[in-house]
Amino acid sequence: MSVVLINAFEVATGKEDEVIAFWDEANVFLKTQPGYISTRFHRALTPESRFKFVNVAQWESIEAYQAAVQNEDFQALAQKAVGLAEYFPGLYEVIRDDHI
Amino acid sequence: MSVVLINAFEVATGKEDEVIAFWDEANVFLKTQPGYISTRFHRALTPESRFKFVNVAQWESIEAYQAAVQNEDFQALAQKAVGLAEYFPGLYEVIRDDHI
Numbered sequence: 223m224s225v226v227l228i229n230a231f232e233v234a235t236g237k238e239d240e241v242i243a244f245w246d247e248a249n250v251f252l253k254t255q256p257g258y259i260s261t262r263f264h265r266a267l268t269p270e271s272r273f274k275f276v277n278v279a280q281w282e283s284i285e286a287y288q289a290a291v292q293n294e295d296f297q298a299l300a301q302k303a304v305g306l307a308e309y310f311p312g313l314y315e316v317i318r319d320d321h322i
Numbered sequence: 323m324s325v326v327l328i329n330a331f332e333v334a335t336g337k338e339d340e341v342i343a344f345w346d347e348a349n350v351f352l353k354t355q356p357g358y359i360s361t362r363f364h365r366a367l368t369p370e371s372r373f374k375f376v377n378v379a380q381w382e383s384i385e386a387y388q389a390a391v392q393n394e395d396f397q398a399l400a401q402k403a404v405g406l407a408e409y410f411p412g413l414y415e416v417i418r419d420d421h422i
Contacts, residue, residue, distance in 0.1 A: 228365055228376050230330055230410075245418070253420060260421040264326055264414035267384060271412030276328050278378060284367060310330075310370030314364035318345070320353060321360040 229311040230273035257286020330373035358387020
């Protein structure tokens with residue numbers, strides 16, 4: 223069963239462009255990893271949103287995602303994200319899926 | 323341009339079933355409203371996730387979404403959700419969309 227990573231970013235003021243640049247660099251790595259399926263990166267349209275950015279990605283399994291982010295190359299890359307935002311990642315299953 | 327509603331739920335312990343029941347009832351209403359496109363409701367797979375549930379829905383516009391949730395029938399329904407969870411909704415645009 224594929225899983226969904228949802229990662230909400232609470233971004234420090236003025237750091238938005240750096241966050242996007244980091245996300246792009248991280249994605250270049252993550253998309254090469256086994257089990258990666260897709261990702262969408264969302265930017266808030268309304269100023270009152272607590273989370274300025276939210277990443278929603280599909281991976282083939284929990285294990286595939288964890289192997290990718292525990293990879294030492296990714297760990298080195300992730301150091302660049304420290305101080306840009308507070309991150310609230312979680313792995314999810316889809317329990318309702320409705321479309322008109 | 324369609325917009326994405328992302329709503330993260332920080333759920334009080336033991337309230338998970340009530341949250342799902344509320345979500346189902348809310349969706350019966352929301353899917354009848356002008357501008358609704360689709361919705362996915364996600365449940366956390368890992369216990370350390372801060373947000374036990376995350377809703378990701380597509381609407382045709384900010385205005386359509388706001389009209390739906392400001393509707394007095396929805397406002398009455400939403401009273402049932404008080405005390406079940408803390409909600410962090412935001413409206414988003416997709417700025418990156420990658421698929422292998």
